[in-house]
Amino acid sequence: MKFKELANIRHSVRKFSSKEVEKETLTQLLDVARKAPSAVNFQPFKVFVVTTNEKLETIKECYHRDWFKAAPVVLVVVSDYDSGWKRASDNKNHADIDVAIFTDHLTLQAADMGLGTCWVCNFDVEKTADLLGLTPKQKPVALIPVGYPADDNIPVKKRKGIDDIAVWI
Numbered sequence: 326m327k328f329k330e331l332a333n334i335r336h337s338v339r340k341f342s343s344k345e346v347e348k349e350t351l352t353q354l355l356d357v358a359r360k361a362p363s364a365v366n367f368q369p370f371k372v373f374v375v376t377t378n379e380k381l382e383t384i385k386e387c388y389h390r391d392w393f394k395a396a397p398v399v400l401v402v403v404s405d406y407d408s409g410w411k412r413a414s415d416n417k418n419h420a421d422i423d424v425a426i427f428t429d430h431l432t433l434q435a436a437d438m439g440l441g442t443c444w445v446c447n448f449d450v451e452k453t454a455d456l457l458g459l460t461p462k463q464k465p466v467a468l469i470p471v472g473y474p475a476d477d478n479i480p481v482k483k484r485k486g487i488d489d490i491a492v493w494i
């Protein structure tokens with residue numbers, strides 16, 4: 326699939342079919358996502374792949390939405406601030422940016438494989454960190470439910486126009 330088409334078909338999926346997502350499929354997904362660039366190539370992140378019923382039940386307590394409860398897999402992308410690159414001029418830690426790029430690669434690759442995903446950031450961060458046993462320097466950035474979409478509806482993108490975002494100077 327051409328990138329332009331992929332960018333158009335990737336959308337937030339909030340309705341999953343009951344079809345299982347195989348471990349091999351998830352491995353393929355992560356194998357592409359890990360090719361994402363990161364500042365100084367530090368790759369300051371972890372991704373927790375939640376597939377067992379027991380762990381799914383607990384992670385789903387961190388974001389209470391019926392649609393989320395139906396996701397067969399949840400990925401938790403985690404920033405590790407200890408290994409993020411810090412810019413000398415202002416000490417900005419780039420770990421969250423790196424995680425976002427990794428996650429964007431992941432959601433686009435998922436769409437290319439016929440899988441649905443949705444970024445979820447409105448979750449209980451503290452509870453999630455506790456469940457995963459994270460250190461104070463590791464923070465969960467997003468929960469990414471993964472599953473096969475229940476339908477093949479692709480919504481029309483509502484986006485600002487180029488003139489609203491581009492500043493030509």
Ligand SMILES: Cc1cc2nc3c(=O)[nH]c(=O)nc-3n(C[C@H](O)[C@H](O)[C@H](O)COP(=O)(O)O)c2cc1C
Nearest residue numbers: 335336337338339443444445446447448467480482
């Ligand atoms: C950083 C980020 C956080 C988001 N958090 C949530 C969330 O907590 N819950 C949710 O249902 N959708 C969440 N979304 C999905 C957005 O609502 C969605 O991407 C946006 O409306 C554009 O729609 P599209 O993904 O279908 O193109 C989030 C998206 C991003 C990029």
